[in-house]
Amino acid sequence: MRITQSMLSTNMLRNLSNSYNKMATLQEQINTGKKITRPSQDPVVAIKGIGYRTDLGKVEQYQRNLGEVNNWLDSSDDALDKVGLALKRVQELVTDAANDTKTPEDRDKIKNEITQIKAQIRDLANTKVGDKYIFSGTKTLSPLYDSNGSILGETGVDGAVNIEVYDGVEIKVNTNGKTMFEDIDKMMENIESSLDSSKVPVATGADIGKYLEDINKNQDSVLGARADIGARQNRVEMMEDRLGAQEIIVTKQLSANEDIDYEKAITEMITQESIHRAALSVGARIIQPSLVDFLR
Amino acid sequence: MGSTFMGLEASKRGLTTQQSALYTTGHNISNANTVGFSRQRVNMQTSLPYPGMGLNAAKVPGFIGTGVEAQSVQRIRDQFIDRQFRQESNKLGYWETKSNAISQMEDILSEPSDFGLNTSLDQFWKSLQDLSTNPENAGARKVVVQRGIAVAESFNYINKQLTDIQGNLKNEIRVSTNDVNSILKQIASINEQIQQIEPNGYMPNDLYDTRDTLLDELTTYFPIELEYSKSGGNALAIAEGTVKVSIKTNSGLVEVVNGKDAVTLKADGLNNDNSFEPFTQFTVEGKGNIKGGTISYSDLDKSKGKLLATIDSYGYTDKSVTTGFYPEMLKNLDDMAAAFAKKFNEIHGGGTDLNGDVGKDFFVSKTGSPISISASTISVDSIFESEPSLLAASSSTGKEEGNGANALLLSKMKFDPLTIGSATNTTVQSFYQSIIGKLGVDGEQANRLAYNSATIKLTVENNRASVSSVSLDEEMTNMITFQQAYNASARMITVIDETLDKIINGMGRVGL
Numbered sequence: 001m002r003i004t005q006s007m008l009s010t011n012m013l014r015n016l017s018n019s020y021n022k023m024a025t026l027q028e029q030i031n032t033g034k035k036i037t038r039p040s041q042d043p044v045v046a047i048k049g050i051g052y053r054t055d056l057g058k059v060e061q062y063q064r065n066l067g068e069v070n071n072w073l074d075s076s077d078d079a080l081d082k083v084g085l086a087l088k089r090v091q092e093l094v095t096d097a098a099n100d101t102k103t104p105e106d107r108d109k110i111k112n113e114i115t116q117i118k119a120q121i122r123d124l125a126n127t128k129v130g131d132k133y134i135f136s137g138t139k140t141l142s143p144l145y146d147s148n149g150s151i152l153g154e155t156g157v158d159g160a161v162n163i164e165v166y167d168g169v170e171i172k173v174n175t176n177g178k179t180m181f182e183d184i185d186k187m188m189e190n191i192e193s194s195l196d197s198s199k200v201p202v203a204t205g206a207d208i209g210k211y212l213e214d215i216n217k218n219q220d221s222v223l224g225a226r227a228d229i230g231a232r233q234n235r236v237e238m239m240e241d242r243l244g245a246q247e248i249i250v251t252k253q254l255s256a257n258e259d260i261d262y263e264k265a266i267t268e269m270i271t272q273e274s275i276h277r278a279a280l281s282v283g284a285r286i287i288q289p290s291l292v293d294f295l296r
Numbered sequence: 297m298g299s300t301f302m303g304l305e306a307s308k309r310g311l312t313t314q315q316s317a318l319y320t321t322g323h324n325i326s327n328a329n330t331v332g333f334s335r336q337r338v339n340m341q342t343s344l345p346y347p348g349m350g351l352n353a354a355k356v357p358g359f360i361g362t363g364v365e366a367q368s369v370q371r372i373r374d375q376f377i378d379r380q381f382r383q384e385s386n387k388l389g390y391w392e393t394k395s396n397a398i399s400q401m402e403d404i405l406s407e408p409s410d411f412g413l414n415t416s417l418d419q420f421w422k423s424l425q426d427l428s429t430n431p432e433n434a435g436a437r438k439v440v441v442q443r444g445i446a447v448a449e450s451f452n453y454i455n456k457q458l459t460d461i462q463g464n465l466k467n468e469i470r471v472s473t474n475d476v477n478s479i480l481k482q483i484a485s486i487n488e489q490i491q492q493i494e495p496n497g498y499m500p501n502d503l504y505d506t507r508d509t510l511l512d513e514l515t516t517y518f519p520i521e522l523e524y525s526k527s528g529g530n531a532l533a534i535a536e537g538t539v540k541v542s543i544k545t546n547s548g549l550v551e552v553v554n555g556k557d558a559v560t561l562k563a564d565g566l567n568n569d570n571s572f573e574p575f576t577q578f579t580v581e582g583k584g585n586i587k588g589g590t591i592s593y594s595d596l597d598k599s600k601g602k603l604l605a606t607i608d609s610y611g612y613t614d615k616s617v618t619t620g621f622y623p624e625m626l627k628n629l630d631d632m633a634a635a636f637a638k639k640f641n642e643i644h645g646g647g648t649d650l651n652g653d654v655g656k657d658f659f660v661s662k663t664g665s666p667i668s669i670s671a672s673t674i675s676v677d678s679i680f681e682s683e684p685s686l687l688a689a690s691s692s693t694g695k696e697e698g699n700g701a702n703a704l705l706l707s708k709m710k711f712d713p714l715t716i717g718s719a720t721n722t723t724v725q726s727f728y729q730s731i732i733g734k735l736g737v738d739g740e741q742a743n744r745l746a747y748n749s750a751t752i753k754l755t756v757e758n759n760r761a762s763v764s765s766v767s768l769d770e771e772m773t774n775m776i777t778f779q780q781a782y783n784a785s786a787r788m789i790t791v792i793d794e795t796l797d798k799i800i801n802g803m804g805r806v807g808l
Binding site for chain 1: 328329398399402403405407408410412414415418419421422425426428429430432433690692694695696697698699700701704707710711725728729730732733735736737738739740742743754757758761762763765766767768769770772773776
């Protein structure tokens with residue numbers, strides 16, 4: 001084949017331009033840390049990248065939702081713990097009062113404390129987390145008891161508040177307080193009235209002692225609700241672990257899918273650079289001399 | 297017996313012929329870097345010997361040579377390589393243009409990235425999740441509305457940008473058609489000049505080169521077929537004559553240049569504005585003895601030439617179906633926006649807002665008509681911006697501010713099976729992934745074929761250069777050859793001068 005100067009220079013330009021192209025791609029990879037910047041460079045990587053990003057977004061969101069779940073469950077548990085303590089005190093008071101040797105003055109004192117505890121339990125039923133009343137079902141902006149002591153009767157007060165913690169997995173975060181608090185409240189009112197010394201006939205110790213059974217029942221229902229919360233907290237912990245693992249997996253997949261291997265990219269860059277230098281120096285040597293240089 | 301001065305004449309021919317070869321060498325060297333130039337060679341041949349043939353020719357023993365003459369100056373070129381080169385630049389023209397159009401689309405969709413449509417859908421999804429956990433929170437509601445607006449704007453933006461590029465492509469079709477027309481006219485005008493020169497026995501090599509360069513350029517736009525016809529008169533046998541250029545189509549050849557006549561092509565219906573009017577056909581306006589006609593889309597040879605690539609990208613109507621690379625993407629996005637808005641509104645309408653009312657349409661059309669929601673018209677009803685309480689997050693018919701069940705349903709809709717355009721049982725997420733995937737595959741193919749045809753074209757180009765381009769070393773060698781031959785001819789004249797000197801000054805001087 002006959003080779004001419006124009007062929008040499010065209011080939012050299014083409015080689016240099018290919019070499020620059022490769023270096024530009026490597027430079028972009030090293031600068032962005034990504035194997036591809038457009039779908040045509042690798043369509044599979046591109047669509048997988050879209051999917052993994054969505055997955056990662058979901059995991060992050062579910063983790064955020066879990067924060068909210070924990071908030072609800074911990075607050076409910078804490079409030080019910082205090083209700084339990086209050087009931088224990090009621091139990092002590094009633095046990096103390098269920099005694100025919102008590103003077104009306106003694107009973108009045110006990111009654112006063114019972115009245116206070118009743119108000120305290122109502123306050124606990126109106127526990128707020130942020131701006132939400134946690135025992136009002138889905139009527140989260142209304143307190144379970146209004147200032148007159150009447151209980152909320154609207155629809156939704158028994159509603160379940162569910163939060164999604166994974167695709168299709170929802171956890172009920174609230175505890176329905178209406179029936180439970182209503183029962184406790186009714187009992188408290190009964191105890192209060194039977195301790196009323198002005199009542200005719202005055203209640204006997206046995207009459208008051210009967211309430212111990214009720215107190216037990218209500219303590220049981222509070223404990224039941226707390227056990228339920230505890231069980232849900234266990235579920236949430238498991239979910240947290242799973243999401244944590246999922247986050248690592250998806251991040252890894254996302255990275256394996258589209259991140260460059262720096263060692264590899266930099267090595268390639270250096271290799272490409274030496275090829276480029278060689279191309280330049282060889283080109284410079286080949287292009288220059290012609291017969292003209294040697295003819296006198 | 298030859299004449300006294302025959303030797304002088306023979307050597308003089310030698311001088312002039314070597315001189316013309318030297319001048320041609322100079323011409324070659326000067327044009328070593330001229331695009332499209334083919335090196336030229338002086339075809340030397342011995343001049344007619346003495347005596348000439350005939351009954352009353354002088355009787356001498358054998359022929360005596362009378363020297364050399366420059367018979368013709370010919371450019372060195374291989375028509376088969378030209379043909380091959382043109383086939384390849386045809387393919388390269390198509391794939392390079394297509395690859396360019398796809399790469400612009402990729403730039404706009406910018407996937408995978410943290411600011412594409414998918415990201416804005418993901419953020420919208422997240423805001424709905426936040427709403428489902430905090431339905432009573434006005435802040436969460438406002439975020440949903442803003443993220444919804446961001447989704448609508450992403451659709452609007454992509455649509456606008458793609459439509460703008462489509463407008464540029466339309467302009468490109470018109471400009472390219474004008475380019476083609478100008479090339480055709482130039483070829484015809486060179487044909488005309490050649491027609492005037494060749495009959496006088498000359499070889500207009502530089503005109504041939506110009507014409508070939510124009511033909512090379514023309515083949516990037518269209519696949520063509522050439523046919524040469526001799527000029528009459530005293531034209532040399534190796535003269536190339538005029539060229540007849542035809543565009544190769546699926547329904548035969550369409551003549552576009554014949555002799556000094558060239559047709560004008562016009563892309564029908566493509567007006568000078570940015571609106572989309574699908575390409576249908578080229579009208580060929582005949583001239584002189586070339587008949588006019590039309591070249592419809594289906595006549596155009598598949599995957600060949602820049603113009604077809606531009607048309608394929610811009611959009612065309614073939615057998616009353618309008619399609620094309622950009623129209624398809626725009627339609628997919630329209631379908632996606634419409635299906636997305638419809639489904640979202642449907643679920644939203646199944647819920648209740650903070651006032652206990654049924655959710656009204658969240659996504660509406662900018663044009664007002666709810667049916668016409670598309671990527672360009674999708675928007676969020678502005679009432680939600682001022683009253684985010686109208687978001688129907690609740691699943692209960694009562695006023696339950698803590699009920700976020702419908703917001704949860706809304707958040708799931710990106711992954712809900714639905715029908716988008718002709719794709720059934722797909723989800724917004726997977727539909728979007730599939731259109732990006734297709735874009736990627738198309739782009740990959742176009743890039744690969746563009747690279748491959750560029751490589752093949754380079755090989756053919758090297759083959760052509762191997763035949764036709766100027767080698768300075770070779771020209772220098774030739775220069776020395778011709779110079780020495782010139783010198784030797786001059787020396788020959790001195791020898792003859794000396795022999796004549798003997799006759800004229802040294803003879804008949806007996807006794808002087």
